[in-house]
Amino acid sequence: MTRNDRHLSLDALRALIEAGTIDTVIVAFTDMQGRLQGKRLHGRYFLDVVLDHGTEGCNYLLGVDIEMNTVDGYAITSWERGYGDMEFVPDPDTVRVLPHLPATAMIQCDLMWPDHTPVRPSPRSVLKAQLDRAAAMGFTALAGTELEFILFDDTYEDAANRNYRGLTASNQYNVDYSILGGTRVESVIRDIRNAMYGAGMNVEGSKGECNFGQHEIGFLYDEALVTADNHAVYKTAAKEIAAQHGKALTFMAKYDQREGNSCHVHLSLRGQDGSIVFWDAESGRRTPLYDSFVAGLLATMTELTLLYAPNINSYKRFADGSFAPTTIAWGEDNRTCAVRLVGRGAGARLENRVPGGDVNPYLALAAMLAGGLHGIEAGLTLEPPLEGNAYTSGRPKVPGTLREAREAFNASAIARAAFGDDVVDHYTNMADVEIAAFDAAVTDWELRRSFERM
Template sequence: MAHLSTAAAPASGGRSEKGFSLTDLRNLVKAGTIDTVLLAVPDLQGRLKGKRYDANHFLKRVAHHGAEVCAYVLATDVDMSPADGFALTSWETGYQDLSVRPALSTLRVVPWLPRTAIVLGDAVLHDGTPIEVSPRQILHQQLTRLSRHGLHPKAGIETEFVLYKGTYADAEQAGYRDLRPLTTENLDYALDHDPVSDRFCRRLQRALAGAGMPVEAIKTEAGLGQVEVTFPYGDALTACDQHLLFKHAVRTLGSRAGLAPTFMAAPETGRANGLHLHVSLWSKAISQLNEPGSDYELSRIGQHAIAGLLTGLPELALFYAPNVNSYKRFTPGSFAPTTFTWGYDNRTCAVRVVGRGEGLHLEIRVPGADVNPYHALSAVLAAIDHGLQRKLALGPEETGNAYRSGGIPVPPTLSHALTAFQNSAFAEEAFGAEVVEHYARLAHLELDHDQRIVTDAERQRWLARA
């Protein structure tokens, strides 16, 4: 496979959020503390894809010149199956390479892998032009659009996952049936945990802190085997970058403990894993969501932002509910919203207003834990921009049970979401035709796969009755 020319040098500075620089890496490599560097690109599904490099080779060749990977990394389904229909690359183009430019500000040691550091990369063409359909670039675009209003967002992510006993290989061998959650009772807010759960949570907390990503809190949830992790508020792009590393840590540490973590939105009937985005808007270090002098009253900016979310998010579901299973989470009484409503401290709403004063912020509750965080946050910011640009008026808050409200319903299926996305003038304006077409193709692949598979549920319902 032919290589394109190397990417342009990374941005100057080269010091990560926790103050880890290339000089620090050189010193650790010289001391024998680090021998491997992972260069990773976030793929369409929000996973880390890339290559393991000898640390010395990374320092000599890759850090300043970039590397190459096959472009299909950004044009394939969750199975990594080559598929036609993507403009970026295909059989017709010979599945050419793209260049990966290390984002050296993301460089860090990852304690859950021995003697290993990791750096995320930006996907670019051979001339250094960003690839518009790459998840990090999509978020960069929305941050730029929001800056037209003199605003920048801060974001915090809280996400849920379920721990099953046994490894992924055990689950596959069992046909993914009769999975056993790590815990067998509702442990929501519990502080008395079994030794396996306690040990896993402690190891995860230590590993993330060692990588410069300390958690805000870890708690067990109502679902059997369910855990929720909350991260501190901060830079929006950093929050998404770190979330991918967090999921990598969860899976790695889980496997070593003989556990199979899952971030599926609905891993079992009646169970749901959510990812809640906490977002606020700032200008010159001053929060813009609350009315000056008021702890709880929304500013004009805050009102327009929420109105934009309620208007725009229904058309962008592919970015926060990306696969068939995602839509099985949206059920009444599940704490996942079913309509687009807003309210103060109301967990039945899609947009929950929480906090006070400068801490007032929006909790967007529609994304599931299966989401690509760059896409989900991009959808949120695009919808906020939509509300600000058009000065949309905000309707009354929902003060009761939003499951009984008359708000715009969350799309019931991926097929409905795809239709709305493809027909959305707002989506095309916010993201561009290239991005809309690319992710519509990805949704088609998911639907085609689902329509061909005969499930256990179908056999159970129809085997003896058809």
């Protein structure tokens, strides 16, 4: 059975390839930075060889920085280890047509070592381990991610040639909920919505946001792994479709001085039989289990922020009065808090407002599950909700820099128990690489302030 009627079974994919309707199959995995990496294969080769035997790729793909530079410090990949291969193992549940690309289908992969053991630091492996942990406790996880982006009238090539400065946003004013503002960019947004629907995603709709040219396309919640898989495909496809229109878009957390790009993550647990476990219908209230889950999320927020905000730029988004959270607190439908509780009954869910558009969805969902399940296991008690403005509440703050988040994550006994030392060390090193690169960079800010006047 496929995930929905727009996903393909392997038999259906085979038939399309044999009929010549599909001639290209992308085999892809999601890397540390949340990007799709992989290969384009001829459809016949995919059927004859890869479908049964998989394919391979260099293990450096889980040990590079954003520029694809090989860097030191990773236990699983190095010059000393010879930069060997990982196996790309296609997941038959993820087959989809990509309507925006001619005659192309995609299948997403798990990463395995040549001995067929999982590559544990792979983001998909990290999430699947937490989903297995939840299943052992009798739960399944449902999730939705809300990604914002800024659309520009410039091409990606022009943007690069201009050092990403002085670009023309596709809207020239705040278009939050504006129908007119949406109409001005509908040619691009509509193509993204329809292509993603054709690729097997359940599209809700789109709306304008606050920054110039900023928009959001919403998708219906699903099982957590499905949501993460869809998120990764959508993020790549949206950029590809923008480029087809001669435009560019960015998901970076903070492009300029105005509002950043958020990625609010909604999450709830169900029983494995589909039963509601976060809400008691008889009393019309949250269950103690729900409260303990939220308490665990809050208790681990500092330690796990690295997986919600993985880049130097992520922390520029955290600003008071910006709708981006700075305070570790929860509230009932309170958008000033890091965690917002919304919905009743089957719709009861928590919203983690810390992640930005640069988040890796697998790692963020894994962190939320790790924190929440810790709260359930420890029987943590939820503090009363924050009333009013969290920005001025005096409550503890979300880590303000990547360095601060890195230190908390590396020292976290809870993170090491949940993910394993190898995973924690891997993503601590990723932070170290980014911090070192930023510390060595000379910024525009320094040049403007110092070139003449110092």
